[in-house]
Amino acid sequence: MEIKRKTILNDEEYLRQISQPVDLNNESYKEEIKLLEQFCLETECFALAAVQIGIPKRMVYLKNTTLDVPLEDKGYNESKVLINPIVTSRKGHTRYWEACLSCLDNMGLVSRPYEMTVEYYDENGNEHNETFEGFEATVLSHELDHLDGILHMDIAEEVLNMPKEQRKAYREEHPYEVISKTCDYDSNFTKKLRK
Numbered sequence: 001m002e003i004k005r006k007t008i009l010n011d012e013e014y015l016r017q018i019s020q021p022v023d024l025n026n027e028s029y030k031e032e033i034k035l036l037e038q039f040c041l042e043t044e045c046f047a048l049a050a051v052q053i054g055i056p057k058r059m060v061y062l063k064n065t066t067l068d069v070p071l072e073d074k075g076y077n078e079s080k081v082l083i084n085p086i087v088t089s090r091k092g093h094t095r096y097w098e099a100c101l102s103c104l105d106n107m108g109l110v111s112r113p114y115e116m117t118v119e120y121y122d123e124n125g126n127e128h129n130e131t132f133e134g135f136e137a138t139v140l141s142h143e144l145d146h147l148d149g150i151l152h153m154d155i156a157e158e159v160l161n162m163p164k165e166q167r168k169a170y171r172e173e174h175p176y177e178v179i180s181k182t183c184d185y186d187s188n189f190t191k192k193l194r195k
């Protein structure tokens with residue numbers, strides 16, 4: 001079965017909805033996780049929010065949250081699912097030229113926290129309280145925004161439009177940047193949405 005992605009070309013309004021909490025008592029979410037996994041395995045991506053493939057529920061799939069493994073290495077899979085995630089604290093400041101499966105060729109320079117503590121459930125319904133840091137926190141922060149209908153372009157300080165190969169080269173020249181590991185993220189870098 002081919003899984004179709006939602007993009008800003010035809011589905012901007014869809015992508016801007018607030019995803020609904022997952023009912024952990026209804027096992028159907030496990031089938032939906034299989035779809036997230038299948039899509040991620042077939043696609044060059046760091047991670048995916050369920051709404052991006054037409055499942056508007058609060059689920060995120062992390063596939064590759066390290067800059068050490070190239071995205072072209074499709075076999076690499078961290079296979080981590082966060083259900084009903086809630087951020088309880090964040091700090092620090094990083095910047096990265098982000099791209100998004102839903103935002104076509106738009107690449108945006110986005111500030112994210114260096115460190116983020118998140119409460120969530122895994123695919124077996126077990127509760128976790130975990131601290132993510134570095135690039136993993138950047139990837140997760142991008143996906144968590146999707147659950148609230150926020151796209152990276154909304155909060156980017158600059159947006160460039162360029163095809164994939166060009167993006168790759170641009171990122172090599174402008175890599176992931178840690179500005180502070182400890183500063184107060186929420187008072188400094190929670191940007192106002194453009195719209």
Ligand SMILES: [Zn+2]
Nearest residue numbers: 099100101102
């Ligand atoms: Zn995205």
